[in-house]
Amino acid sequence: MGDPTGWDEPAPGVLRRRLPGWDETVGAVVGDDGVLLVDAGPSRSAAAALADGLRRRLGAPVTRLVLTHAHFDHALGAGAFPRAERYAAAGLAASLARGARAALAADAARHGADLAAAEADARAVPARWREVRRGLTVSLGGARSVVLASLGAAHSPGDLAVLVPGTPPVVFCGDLVEESGEPQAGDDASPERWPAALDRLLAIGGPAARYVPGHGAVVDAAFVHAQRAALAQRFGIGAPRP
Ligand SMILES: [Zn+2]
Secondary structure, three states, X not given: OOOOOOOEEEEOOEEEEEOOOOOEEEEEEEEOOEEEEEOOOOOHHXXXXXXXXXXXXXXXXXXXXXXXXXXXXXXXXXXXXXXXXXXXXXXXXXXXXHHHHHHHHHHHHHOOOOHHHHHHHHHHOXXXXXEEOOEEXXXXXXXXXXXXXXXXXXXXXXXXXXXXXXXXXXXXXXXXXXXXXXXXXOOOOOXXXXXXXXXXXHHHHOXXXXXXXXXXXXXXXXXXXXXXXXXXXXXXXXXXXX
């Protein structure tokens, strides 16, 4: 890709990068007020390295953070941004207060992370978030804004997509879409609601958008349509009655 910091740019001022290890994607959107980071990566050290790379490349700090969902590989780096404006789907603060930090650390350890380090990162996840119930437009300064769209429970208890209007529009999908493998449906997924969440995602982005999956290469609307159909079949939704 030619960029030593590992970022590529699916649209002007809109960046994304796949991380080593769990291959989760993080995104960045540049505005006059700084950089909006989409997902925080799996640890504070990974997150700090991301912020360093963005500052070198863009000359601007991370001033805002949005989480597409609260799985460890996307969220455990959040403690690296205590002063950023932070956005997440509704319910995150309550779930953190109910003990989600321990579950995040345990999940990270199950996937090969060091438990003590993951527990420290989990304790550092900020308690306060601006929670998105439906949609929220966030200005990043100048002409740049993004739309945060809460899509409810599907891949996780709270999935949030980020639309960056422009030419082309870019949609950060979180793990509602995966390109590098089958979408992962864990114990906390709501499979019956997943296809409808993808319908909303497609309505938000439209046919010309570039869709950035939580894992894998950037895809188009046709890929998302096909994944929606595959998920509906996999979960037995909309199948003809016997
Ligand atoms: Zn996930």
